[in-house]
Amino acid sequence: MGDRRAIVTEHAPAAIGPYSQAIVYGGLAYLSGQIAIDPATGALVEGDAATQTEQIMSNLAAVLKAAGSRFEDVLRATIFLTDLGEFANVNAVYARAFEGMEPPARACVEVSRLPKDVAVEISMLAAVRSD
Numbered sequence: 047m048g049d050r051r052a053i054v055t056e057h058a059p060a061a062i063g064p065y066s067q068a069i070v071y072g073g074l075a076y077l078s079g080q081i082a083i084d085p086a087t088g089a090l091v092e093g094d095a096a097t098q099t100e101q102i103m104s105n106l107a108a109v110l111k112a113a114g115s116r117f118e119d120v121l122r123a124t125i126f127l128t129d130l131g132e133f134a135n136v137n138a139v140y141a142r143a144f145e146g147m148e149p150p151a152r153a154c155v156e157v158s159r160l161p162k163d164v165a166v167e168i169s170m171l172a173a174v175r176s177d
Contacts, residue, residue: 057108059083062161067109070174075113079126079169080105081161095132095165099139102168107143115172117143125154126167136166 053068054060058080061067068077082091082098083105091101110116127136133154141149150170160167 053109053113055108055112057085057112058105059085059088068113070113073174075110075115075172075174077106077109077113077170077172079167080109081164081167090162090164094135095127095129096135096139098164098166099136102166103139103143106168106170110170110172113172114174118147119173119175120150120170121173122151122171124169125152126157126160127154128157128160128165130156132165
């Protein structure tokens, strides 16, 4: 698989299982789901869904950067919530990352449970810059 490469950055939480933070292949970065773990401490960020989303977006920004991408290059995002009642709060934080640009395609679903019992998990697919 010629140009397939795993992305690893210390500026986002280390993988807690048999997966990579992201895989770059064919000009695309496939980002694994991020939860609200502080990469500096390895601890879960305490707080509501919006607070968790702040940390998640920071983690995603770090993985995007390590992959040679940015939020403006994101093509698709998937948001997993344990309570769709938190949609507006999560959406407000998420939207800030895409201010002034066309936002990516997105799916948002409610799930019964997420790793470490967090309220939110977000994954992304992004184009990789050639510059």
